[in-house]
Amino acid sequence: MSVLVLAIGRGLMMGNNNNNIHMFVVKIVACFLVMGFAYRLYFSTFFQIIPPQIAVIQQPPPPAANFTLSGHPHTATISSPSCDIFTGEWVRDPTGPPYTNSSCHTIEHHQNCMKNGRPDSGYIYWRWRPRDCSLPRFDPKTFLHYMRNKSMAFIGDSISRNHVQSLLCILSQVERPVEVYHDKEYRSKRWFFDSYKFSLSVIWSPFLTEAKIFEDNDGHASGAVRLHLDEPDPEWVNEFDTFDYVEIAAGKWFLKTAVYYENNTIVGCHNCKIEDVTELRFDYAYRRALQTTLNFITKSEHKVYTLFQTTTPDHFENGEWNTGGYCNRTVPFEEGETELRDIDTIMRDVELEEFKKAVGDTNGSTLKLFDTTRLALLRPDGHPGPYRAFHPFEGKDSTANVQNDCLHWCLPGPIDSWNDLLIHILLRA
């Protein structure tokens, strides 16, 4: 299965962080006004000259400004207002990761950076520290104990799969699970921890709603995606009643060329250039898909505990995924050193708005924001880069062109800290 490699544009800023709701609303409105221009500019020009399966946006260098995230939605979901675990910093931690490429046997080769020859290892000696409280390291025994007789599913794209792999590596230090299911392409899987009767699933559903994707394993598309924005994806819906916990993460696939359906009728498309079909922006589709998904979950008779994850920014520098962009930094960014790019800002705003709507009316289900955008943004050093492949420079001179992955995370790597947050949220609720 190919890696989802996407290059995300830079540019628009939302203004400074501000608790004031009024300002927040003003900023959203302003943002959407500006976006109208931005999209006409970028999307019409640049989507034509690239392979249709991957969305790339090239833009001028970013304005000098500090990192900002708009809104404070997670305060709505966290019981103790004094501690927002998603606000904090990465601190050095000599303890190192809870597993290695030798003690975890399930690391997929595109993320197995050590084995693939990544020369530096500083990036594994960091831990996320919330500003206002302590966050203990993930304890696999505590987690498995808590999950006894329970079932958890990670639903979404390759970022979801990346997280499952991390969790699996940590848990397998306590008990090696049995893989009890995989689909034909090994994209959806289920493992069972026998001593704890705990089921862990990953479900490949990059759009969350029903989609017909015409793409081979290397990501080469032979046609536009057909996306039913009002039908949740049967891939996860059919199993939904068996889950106690779900984590949902999607977004990047909505940048792809797609024809959008509602009520089995074409309502528009993104970048399809079909006569008489209205061009719609990707965030229209993302919003509708999230509404469908969250609506299904909160209206279901079956009550689950849902973690809804925010967008994961990438770190391509000096180019994009296909124009020599790379990510060779070896330490995290500090506060103020970087900012969220426009595509991620747009996705995040859609996520926050739809989350807010859904969380107000969950009818007995639990819905929590899993707001890892900022954690991810600050870690340009945690990606495989060229080490998505085994010894990429072997037999080549150092100027050879190699494909970089600056979106997914090395294992072990920063994404292991997502589990510290995960267990903290579960145990506190």
Ligand SMILES: *[C@@H]1O[C@H](CO)[C@@H](O)[C@H](O)[C@H]1NC(C)=O
């Ligand atoms: C960015 O942050 C630095 C300190 O971290 C501050 O001195 C500077 O004024 C900030 N710039 C903007 C544009 O907010």
Ligand SMILES: *[C@@H]1O[C@H](CO)[C@@H](O)[C@H](O)[C@H]1NC(C)=O
């Ligand atoms: C783990 O990575 C090291 C390099 O850091 C390598 O020498 C070793 O062969 C790898 N082990 C496995 C089991 O892949």
Ligand SMILES: *[C@@H]1O[C@H](CO)[C@@H](O)[C@H](O)[C@H]1NC(C)=O
């Ligand atoms: C787990 O489920 C089994 C069968 O459904 C039940 O017998 C057992 O008591 C459960 N254990 C716990 C700790 O809930």
Ligand SMILES: *[C@@H]1O[C@H](CO)[C@@H](O)[C@H](O)[C@H]1NC(C)=O
């Ligand atoms: C959906 O389409 C059917 C006909 O295919 C129509 O009867 C129905 O009113 C439509 N529903 C909505 C909500 O548009």
Ligand SMILES: *[C@@H]1O[C@H](CO)[C@@H](O)[C@H](O)[C@H]1NC(C)=O
């Ligand atoms: C709320 O959940 C109950 C089942 O617990 C269900 O009967 C009811 O229809 C749901 N209400 C709404 C508005 O979905």
Ligand SMILES: *[C@@H]1O[C@H](CO)[C@@H](O)[C@H](O)[C@H]1NC(C)=O
């Ligand atoms: C990253 O690569 C660029 C271009 O090859 C080089 O100029 C820079 O020094 C490198 N940075 C690090 C931290 O290796």
